[in-house]
Amino acid sequence: MEIDELKKQSDRSYETALAKQNALEKARSRMVFAYDGHLFLANAETINLVKTMSDRDTFVLLDTNDNPALIDDPTAFLSKLIERNQEVLNSYHQLYVELQKLR
């Protein structure tokens, strides 16, 4: 492969990497959501913890400011967490598929 083509390939790789990085940052930002006056991240860690605790009627969870929040409807809260998580990751997935086509 000629050096010009190698350079173009390198540029494309950089642009793809940056687009992926930006999409991931956007996704992380969109994972922040408010529930009962507290901010939470709808990420795997929160979902796993809430799922683990969901057999209880209520439980206390730390929000993003390390303040304790009483979760009095674990089922509804878990549902919102998963909904937001999948909404965000689906958007990221769509972009990822587009980027794969450009490789």
Added chain:
Amino acid sequence: MTSGVLLFCFNTEFYRYDKIAAKTVPLIKKNLNLPITIVTNTETFKCLPQLGTIDYKIIDNETGNHINKKPWHNLDRWKAYEISPYDVTVLMDIDYFCFTDQLLTYIDAEEDLQIHDKVYDITGKNSYDFRNNSIIPMLWATVIIFRKSPKSKSVFDMVQYIKKHYQHFCSLYRIDFRNFRNDYAFSIAMHQMAGLVPTKKLPARLITLPALARVTRVASNGIEWQLEGKFGAIQHSDVHVIDKGVAHV
């Protein structure tokens, strides 16, 4: 409980912030659907286009501050607490482009004052590393969400005090930049009012397009830019645009 957006907009002889407002205000209306108050001066008010239902607060802004040897009218931000007619205020820079409704999330959080302490450079250049420019971690005063409360008021009152004695605080916190910067004024104020201990800030990073990137297009859902011969774009994400040339795109 009322909530709304408060913007400060003052033209200088070099930069047309009214033209930037013409781009950002419609985005705020579309994506946040909140009432907006623009704090401005008479000269800038005359330049502002029709932006629909907006409340204006005309003030004689304080002058005398500079950045890169050009006038920088940023000395009135501490007045935001008194000026804001809202119970919960989203105070943001006029060059913050709201392409999402993400800020509504922060309004729903029952915190007195929320601010970014992390920034993300969308050009991938990691342009913002100010760790060695002061002994206090820098906050970004680009977007501040505050509730009317004694705690919030104390922060804004502290910013006013810091502004008055800014060179002293620059020396105290060994801040390299000697011109007045709201970023540092709020960093110091929040540090002082939190009892000189670290506190949590907004969990997301402030997505920013740095000054070296030239904005080439502003669309209804995102922006495009050029940097060092390369083109970039981002959609469906709020962006703080530093390039003042965005006024003329």
